[in-house]
Amino acid sequence: MADAARRRPRRGVSMADVARLAGVSSQTVSRVSTGHPSVVESTRQQVLAAMQELGYRPNSAARALKRGEFRTLGVILFTLATTGNSRTVEAILAQAAQEGYAITLIPVAMPTQDGVLGAFTRLGELAVDGVVVIMEVHLLDAANLELPPNMQVVVVDSDAGERYPVVDTDQADGARQATRHLLELGHETVWHVSGPIESFAAGRRTQAWRETLEAAGKTVPPPQLGDWTAESGYQAGLVLAQNPGCTAIFAANDQMALGVMRAFHEQGRSIPGDVSVVGFDDIPDAHAFFPPLTTVHQDFAEVGRRCVEGLLRQIRNEPGSPGTDLVPTRLVLRGSTAPPRSA
Amino acid sequence: MADAARRRPRRGVSMADVARLAGVSSQTVSRVSTGHPSVVESTRQQVLAAMQELGYRPNSAARALKRGEFRTLGVILFTLATTGNSRTVEAILAQAAQEGYAITLIPVAMPTQDGVLGAFTRLGELAVDGVVVIMEVHLLDAANLELPPNMQVVVVDSDAGERYPVVDTDQADGARQATRHLLELGHETVWHVSGPIESFAAGRRTQAWRETLEAAGKTVPPPQLGDWTAESGYQAGLVLAQNPGCTAIFAANDQMALGVMRAFHEQGRSIPGDVSVVGFDDIPDAHAFFPPLTTVHQDFAEVGRRCVEGLLRQIRNEPGSPGTDLVPTRLVLRGSTAPPRSA
DNA sequence: CACCACGATGTTTACGTTAACATCACGATA
DNA sequence: TATCGTGATGTTAACGTAAACATCGTGGTG
Structure with missing residues (x-):
């Protein structure tokens, strides 16, 4: 048991380590790692073997730094306890995964509990390329939190149509x-x-x-x-x-x-x-x-889908349709309704 | 509207930009940004003003790269649709926020949908310092996903006590x-x-x-x-x-x-x-x-709390209690139970 | 046979931040 | 007054990766 801690190296295995073992340059390792085509099969196998042996994992911080994007979307919310929120998040999650994006949850404590957020007081530090806000934007204001400038945003369930793109159920x-x-x-x-x-x-x-x-x-x-x-x-x-x-x-x-x-x-x-x-x-x-x-x-699935699509469109700087995007609803008839007795 | 896109610089504002405007070195900007004490008040104000003017936001990728940690925990799950899962996640979220950690949700598609995960096929690329697995570990195996070696893990609702620390309701x-x-x-x-x-x-x-x-x-x-x-x-x-x-x-x-x-x-x-x-x-x-x-x-709140605590203990290399950590339950008496008629 | 195109691989550099060390000014002390 | 300590600030280097460019060898073409 104790050696589990000992075994863990303070720093991870880097491309340089893999390159050394495989007898290639670290750029070649990078090419294998990102699936670049121009690597001959035999080299590829050597590199993969070395990765395996050393337990190499790409460092996503370095990657994000280099690429200038995190491939992560934030979701700002008060709570997951309401059915609507958790289902919306689930839909966003599914759609984002399909697009190769991860989701970071950003809970906002109610104003009364301010300070609880600790390190997250400044939303700006988040490692995200954009955020979905699942709450009233004016409540964000009340919580004394400000959306960072230059941050891509989509809002759900709000009247923020003037300030941000909105996706909502009709x-x-x-x-x-x-x-x-x-x-x-x-x-x-x-x-x-x-x-x-x-x-x-x-x-x-x-x-x-x-x-x-x-x-x-x-x-x-x-x-x-x-x-x-x-x-x-x-x-x-x-x-x-x-x-x-x-x-x-x-x-x-x-x-x-x-x-x-x-x-x-x-x-x-x-x-x-x-x-x-x-x-x-x-x-x-x-x-x-x-x-x-x-x-x-x-x-909810459709709401999540449109949120992610809208956000990615902004991030990729594609032309988007601003304003409020309404997802239709439909009435499901079951057993709790009937004509009145008198009728 | 159109200028919103134009206004957005391809790359963000860096410390160097702030430093130039404030007339200080970027190290001083870093010190202000991290709240280091040895910065004289007048300088601090200048830097803060420059940050404000340029809309500076620290780049968390660079920060993570330098520090060697993401301050982020991953949560691996199938779905948020079950009450248990969403409440556990909510509790983890709250506790993690208190500790200054963000939460990244990692959905695992069922084996039948393999490939859907796209960029996440390799769990190892995740920008997290550790993960909470809210599912049967053997199901993870079935989904052909392997937890990266050297990754800190806590498992909820599982029989993985042999392989990983487990937190569970009794x-x-x-x-x-x-x-x-x-x-x-x-x-x-x-x-x-x-x-x-x-x-x-x-x-x-x-x-x-x-x-x-x-x-x-x-x-x-x-x-x-x-x-x-x-x-x-x-x-x-x-x-x-x-x-x-x-x-x-x-x-x-x-x-x-x-x-x-x-x-x-x-x-x-x-x-x-x-x-x-x-x-x-x-x-x-x-x-x-x-x-x-x-x-x-x-x-659930207690389960979430113990998960995060256990995980952080591992990450910080503190001595932890391995094995299964059971959270007690209690019966809540309401109106749906009574003695049988015959009694 | 000389030359070129192209594919595979290597080298250099920059991404933005912060730890570690270096410098500088100023006031206290002998 | 020379010296030293202290606190504020600047300089350098490194974190791991990947784009851009450089190099090398091989096979095809005139």
Whole structure:
């Protein structure tokens, strides 16, 4: 065990070491390492053998220094705990890997915990060629962090369209589809459990819900304010369950819909018999809820794909389409919605 | 808009540029940049002003090359889609940030998609000082990927204790607590919905469930095989619901428990009246399930903390405790369990 | 047979930073 | 006043790689 530490050389094996052993120049080693064509097969084999023997690994710092690029993208976020964030990151990860890029996660502590970031206070030191910001840009400002100048940026879920290219799910259209679906089933109006006010996505969903009701000439009930958690949905559900006139609910995400449904179950109200519920996100569990949840499907994979493509386009200095890039949503019909009893 | 591209210099601003503008040597710029004490205040201000004006950002590749370390840890995983993985990553992220380390995510495509990884075929090129492997090490082997020699490694959720340091939740104890709880409530025996066979964690949970039943002299019903998804839990639930003797179920994770409960609800069987259900993980939504789920709480934050600490200890060549580091679990009692009707 | 083209390989240099050492000015001390 | 120490700043070199250029040998062509 103790020799494990001893065995580890302070510095790694370099091209020069490999070159010496293989009896070639280090440039030839470099050529083998990068797959350059003009190396004769016999030489290549010698070099590969030497690499193997010494356990050579290219030093990516030196490589990045020489090439002027890291082949790494940063992702700035508050948390991975929300389904939306982790799925977006996963999609970005997949797409970036395909393009030969690595992903570095950059957590931003909330303003209240400032200083926790330690060495990362200065975003500028990051070894990345560009960043995807998965949060409200103004929250970044609030956290007293400034995106470095000359840094390529794409923003998700934000109103930063003026300042940066934005990729986002078509929040408004999704909310519109959800609300219309409930109206078309014959419900008098649709009640709403919203996300937190500081979220741009939540704001857009609420706004589209309101506009859809108004356009249909329906009354607009006061929205219940939630915070994305199932618990907040439960609390909202307890309030709504008091109201016998409430027969249709649009929750701004699936977790809150889950909480709402629990509240109604506990009150002995049936879903969708007494009340219809629609969510937003289409998390993997949504179809296993009781009843399976009708919800707005977000195409996170597509969001991730467009983020990476947009960012790489900027990095490669290719012409890009600025402005907001909207990824369409679609309503997935399941068992949590039905016409009202009276209909 | 077009000038945004033009404005961007091909190469960044270097210390030499700052030094020239500030009228000092680049070494002094370096000292300011790294916060070295022996720089007189007036000089410091000049340098800072020059940095500001030129938009200087230190080049971390050069820095890493010089220092011989990246201040970055890699996390190797298949997916972020499972709650366990994303929460573990989040915890690792938080702890690493506190230590001044960045996190690079390294997705490993399944063997069937080999080649997709492109530039990452050779794990060795990664710009990391060490890696956390969140997967079965033998699966890494199957994917034809080899951990580079001389790379510092910590493994989560694996049986690799012989080859690498391992940090893991105490799977066995959690499963034991869950099973015992149901037996103590008076149930004849406990049925089980397991995770996929290739998962070490799933195997340990199943094994501990079986041993607990045997130790109590109970019959061991055949486990239902799931794959962590709510859908597979639902399928298992449909099977178990056929069996009137089944009054207590231990599902290997919360999502499958969710599916199981839906199956029982659909059959008109009440929970916990007719059947008690226990999950594993304690995902945030678990207390919003209907009914709120009794489950085994995993301390992901602690797992992440110990991973990072263990890895940094290795990197810093400090004496570490090898072997498997088990993080305790605890059973959280909620509304999905009760004594059997007959009791 | 002289010359040239081309492919394989070697040599030089620069990427941006920082450790180590060198220098310099200034004030304290004998 | 000569000397020395101290703290601020400058100079040099090296980290590992790869682009650019240089060299060498071989085979083809007029």
